[in-house]
Amino acid sequence: MRNSSAARAVNIIACRRPKTVVAIPAQNEATRIEDCLSALARQTEPPDVVVVLINNSVDATLHNAEALRENLPFPLHLELLALPPECRGAGYARRMAMALAADIAGPDGYLLTTDADAIVANDWIERTVANFQRGHDAVCGRAALDPRDAHLIPVHLQEDDRRECQLIDLLDQMAWLLDPERHDPYPRHTEASGASLAVTVQALHNAGGIPPVSLGEDRAFVRALRMMDRRIRHDPSIVVAVSGRLYGRAADGMADTMRRRIAQQDECTDEQVEPAEDAWRRYGLRRRARDVWSGHSTDRRLGNDLAVSAAVLDGVMMARFFGTAWATLEARCPVLARRRVAFTELPQEIAAAEALLGQSELAAAD
Numbered sequence: 001m002r003n004s005s006a007a008r009a010v011n012i013i014a015c016r017r018p019k020t021v022v023a024i025p026a027q028n029e030a031t032r033i034e035d036c037l038s039a040l041a042r043q044t045e046p047p048d049v050v051v052v053l054i055n056n057s058v059d060a061t062l063h064n065a066e067a068l069r070e071n072l073p074f075p076l077h078l079e080l081l082a083l084p085p086e087c088r089g090a091g092y093a094r095r096m097a098m099a100l101a102a103d104i105a106g107p108d109g110y111l112l113t114t115d116a117d118a119i120v121a122n123d124w125i126e127r128t129v130a131n132f133q134r135g136h137d138a139v140c141g142r143a144a145l146d147p148r149d150a151h152l153i154p155v156h157l158q159e160d161d162r163r164e165c166q167l168i169d170l171l172d173q174m175a176w177l178l179d180p181e182r183h184d185p186y187p188r189h190t191e192a193s194g195a196s197l198a199v200t201v202q203a204l205h206n207a208g209g210i211p212p213v214s215l216g217e218d219r220a221f222v223r224a225l226r227m228m229d230r231r232i233r234h235d236p237s238i239v240v241a242v243s244g245r246l247y248g249r250a251a252d253g254m255a256d257t258m259r260r261r262i263a264q265q266d267e268c269t270d271e272q273v274e275p276a277e278d279a280w281r282r283y284g285l286r287r288r289a290r291d292v293w294s295g296h297s298t299d300r301r302l303g304n305d306l307a308v309s310a311a312v313l314d315g316v317m318m319a320r321f322f323g324t325a326w327a328t329l330e331a332r333c334p335v336l337a338r339r340r341v342a343f344t345e346l347p348q349e350i351a352a353a354e355a356l357l358g359q360s361e362l363a364a365a366d
Contacts, residue, residue, distance in 0.1 A: 018132075019048045019109040020125060023101035025093035026052050026116035030060040032243065034068060039119045041072050045126040049104050051077045052116070053097035056088055061116075077104065089214025094194055098210050102201045112198040117243040119146065120196070127238045128198045135183075137203040137230040140222065141196025141238030142189055149243060163346040164269050170353035171279045177360060178280070179287035188234040190272065192222035196240040203230050227323040268340040275339055276353035282336060286326060293322045306333045 022040060026033060033052070040050055050072075054061050062080055069076045079100060083092060094113060101111050110132050114120055124141070131139045145153065172190050197218055203225060204210075211220040225232055274282070285306060291297035292313075303313040306329060316332075319325035330336045341349055 019105040020045075020129060021101040021105040021109060021111055022047045022050045022125075023094070023097035023111060023113045024050065024052045024116050025090060025097045025113075026054050026057065026061050026065075027090075027093065028057045028059045028061060029116035030057075030064050032117040033061055033065050035119055036114070036116050037065065037068050037072065037076070039122075039124075040074070042122050043120075043125045044123050045129060046073050047112070047125055049075045049077055049101075051079065051097055051101045051104065053079045053081070053093055053100065055081055055083050055093045055096075087212075087214075089217075090194070091211065091213040091215060091217030091220075094217055095210035095212055098204060102204055105201050107201055109201045110198065111201060111204060112196075113194060114197075114240055115195045115242065118143070118195045119241040121239045121241075124196070124238060124240065127235060131233045131235055132198070132200065134233075135231060136233040137200055138222065138225050138232045139198040139238065140189070140192050140232065140234045141198075141240055142191055142236055143193040143195040143240050143242045146241040146243055160343055160346075163350065164273065164343075167273055167276075167341070167346055167350050167353060168270070170350065170357065171274070171276070173357055174276075174279050174353070175283045177357070178283035179290060183231040184233050187236050189236045190234060192219045193240075193242075194218035195242050196238055197221070199225070206230075223327075227321060227327050229321040229323045266343065268342055269346065271338070271340070273341045275341060275345075276349050276356055278339055279353070280356050285336070289317075289326060289329060290322055293317050293319070293325050305335070307335050308333055 024036065029036070037050065037052075040047060052065055054065070057080075062078060065076065065078055077100075079097075081096075098111055098113060101113075102109065105111060110129060112125065112128055114124075128139050128141070150158075168190055172188070173186075176186060176188075194217065199207075199221075206228060207221065207224040207230075210217050211224065213220055222232060285302075288297065288299050288302050289306075292299050292302055303310050306313065308316075308329075312332070316325050316328050319328065
C-alpha cells in the first residue's frame with residue numbers, strides 16, 4: 001500500500017512538470033530536417049512535443065519529416081502553411097511556430113526554438129530546462145559552425161570572426177565589471193540566436209510573442225525581454241551546430257552575409273561592437289542609472305553626464321522596468337549613440353579594451 005501511494009505521488013509530480021515544447025520553422029529543408037529531428041531524438045531529456053512549421057516549401061520537407069514520425073521518442077506536430085509574400089521571412093514563421101508551441105505547452109510550459117538546418121547537442125534540452133528551474137525567464141545558447149561545413153569558409157573570414165568575437169567578449173567583460181547582472185554570471189556569451197533560444201510561455205506572452213519582422217527576430221525578441229527586466233541567461237555550455245551553407249533560405253541572413261564577406265569584407269563589424277572607450281563609458285553610466293532607478297542613489301551629476309535635463313531624467317526614471325528606462329536613455333542621449341567599429345580597427349580596439357580592463361585590475365589590487 002505504501003509503495004502504491006509513493007507511485008501515485010511520483011505520477012502526480014510528473015504530471016505537474018512543465019511541458020517542454022520545441023518549435024522549428026522550416027522552409028525547403030528536405031535535406032536537413034532528418035538530422036535536425038534525429039538530434040532531438042538523442043536528447044538526454046526528450047521534449048514533450050516537437051512542432052515543425054513548414055512554410056512556403058516546394059520540396060519534400062513534409063514527406064521526410066513524416067517518414068521519421070514513428071521512430072521518434074516524442075510526438076511530432078507538423079503544420080503546413082503558405083505565408084503571403086510580405087510575411088515570408090524567417091521571423092514571421094518563427095513567431096507562428098512559437099505561438100503554436102505555446103498553445104500546446106500551456107501557461108506554465110517551456111518553449112525552445114532552433115533552426116531546421118541546425119543540430120542541437122545531446123544535452124540541449126536538459127541544460128536549458130536546468131536554467132529555467134533556476135528561475136530564468138529566457139535562455140540563449142551558442143551557435144557554432146558545423147565542422148562539416150568549415151571548409152566552405154575561407155581562412156581570412158574565420159580570422160576576422162575570431163577577432164570580432166574577441167572584442168565582443170572583452171566588451172562584455174567590461175559590462176560585467178562595471179554593471180554586473182547577477183542572474184547572468186561568467187562564464188557567459190552575448191549571442192541571441194534563433195538557432196538556440198528558449199523562453200517560458202509566460203515571458204513569451206508578456207513580450208507579445210516573437211516580433212513580426214522578416215529578419216533579426218531573435219535579437220529583437222531578446223531586446224523586448226530585456227526591456228521588461230526578464231532574467232535572461234546566456235549559457236555557453238548550450239551549443240548548437242549550424243549550417244555553414246552559402247545559400248540559405250532567409251534573404252540577408254547568415255548565408256548571404258558570409259557570401260558577401262567572402263567576395264568583399266564588410267567595412268564594419270556587428271552592430272553590438274563599439275569602441276572600447278565608448279563601452280567603458282556606457283556600462284559605467286548604465287550602473288549609475290540603475291542605482292538611481294532602484295532608489296539606491298540620488299546621483300545629481302547623472303543628468304549632466306548623460307546630457308539630459310533633470311526633468312527628462314526624472315521622467316525616464318519613472319519607468320516600471322529599468323530595461324525600459326535604459327532603452328529610452330540610449331535612444332535620447334547623444335553620449336550613448338553607438339559608433340561602429342571597422343574590421344581594420346579591430347586590433348587597436350582589442351588592445352584598448354585589454355588596457356582598460358588591465359588598469360581596472362591594477363586599481364582593484366591597490
